[in-house]
Amino acid sequence: xxxxxxxxxGTEPEERRWIRDLATMDGVTVTYSLAQSPRAxxxxxxxxxxxxxxxxxxxxxxxQVPSRPTGMLFGLQSSFHPFMAHPSYRPLWPLxxxxxxxxLRDPEFRATLLAEEPRTRAVAASHLATNWEGMFRxxxxxxxxxxxxxxxxxxxxxxxxxxQSVVLDWLLEDDGRALLFSPLGSYVEGNHDAIRTMLEHxxxxxxxxxxxxxxxxxxxxxxxxxxxxHWTRDRTRGARLPLEHVVHKQTRATADVYGLGDRGSLExxxxxxxxxxxxxALRLHVPEMIFDLPAGGRRLIQPVDGYRTTVQSGEVTFVxxxxxxxxxxxxxxxxx
Numbered sequence: 335x336x337x338x339x340x341x342x343x344g345t346e347p348e349e350r351r352w353i354r355d356l357a358t359m360d361g362v363t364v365t366y367s368l369a370q371s372p373r374a375x376x377x378x379x380x381x382x383x384x385x386x387x388x389x390x391x392x393x394x395x396x397x398q399v400p401s402r403p404t405g406m407l408f409g410l411q412s413s414f415h416p417f418m419a420h421p422s423y424r425p426l427w428p429l430x431x432x433x434x435x436x437x438l439r440d441p442e443f444r445a446t447l448l449a450e451e452p453r454t455r456a457v458a459a460s461h462l463a464t465n466w467e468g469m470f471r472x473x474x475x476x477x478x479x480x481x482x483x484x485x486x487x488x489x490x491x492x493x494x495x496x497x498q499s500v501v502l503d504w505l506l507e508d509d510g511r512a513l514l515f516s517p518l519g520s521y522v523e524g525n526h527d528a529i530r531t532m533l534e535h536x537x538x539x540x541x542x543x544x545x546x547x548x549x550x551x552x553x554x555x556x557x558x559x560x561x562x563x564h565w566t567r568d569r570t571r572g573a574r575l576p577l578e579h580v581v582h583k584q585t586r587a588t589a590d591v592y593g594l595g596d597r598g599s600l601e602x603x604x605x606x607x608x609x610x611x612x613x614x615a616l617r618l619h620v621p622e623m624i625f626d627l628p629a630g631g632r633r634l635i636q637p638v639d640g641y642r643t644t645v646q647s648g649e650v651t652f653v654x655x656x657x658x659x660x661x662x663x664x665x666x667x668x669x670x
Contacts, residue, residue: 357393367542368397369519370528386537396591398541399532401561402478403517406551410510411623413550416463416501419452435510448498466497471504472515476618479571482524525571539591540583553621553634558584563616593669606648616640
């Protein structure tokens, strides 16, 4: 197994040549992250088709695609938000959330803050802090497919306000615990249609559920749950996906990527790994920040309801989200 990581999201011609070269090595499976890039919005389709063609040649090339755009969650408790680099905000960093909220609500301080520009030499950070067209209120319903007319830029234009003022109001909601969603790749058209194409493509595997890196800014460990809720039940801004297809993508298809032939389907002789899910009750809650890492480090978590029973190797490990104490798992060392 060789995991190929690239900033070009697996769509650049040179990167695809590297992928082919790696895949021709004996016994090597190449899996890489694929997303829709604003620089070349249709390139991901070519990459998927090319991976399928390589599979027909006997090469193991499997692009990993997301169930929703990888996105950052901006908030007053996050490790980044649009006012982080403003000079007047810097002294607020060490204060408690309650103290920062009180200061940000002060009319005089607010006027000073909104009149400033972020001061940073990091071009990427400056862009992220002012990308008003690509910044949305996440809300209590966790809207990861927000319409373009709900962006900061669109709301500011309708209300005749400055975008910074809209952002500040949104950040102060829920006593400063509100989050703004800023999608990165795979949201060029302002909807999930490109992601649907990726999920339907026979060459793709579902992955990229980032649950550890950038944990003060990204909370994508809920990708598998979102794949079930949004794509089979809740989506309103486009076509959904069949439940059978989604389950296959998350079970047998994923096991096949890593050569785990002893699991992924309910068959005699395979491992008894089963999730019993109440699809009607399956629900993602709003992400929340907790501070339980060493030295009070932060991390985003996203509670979920609806997982009734989890069975691993025939032993019940979770019931209604609570661990039973059973730990029958073991380290996997290669294909099985």
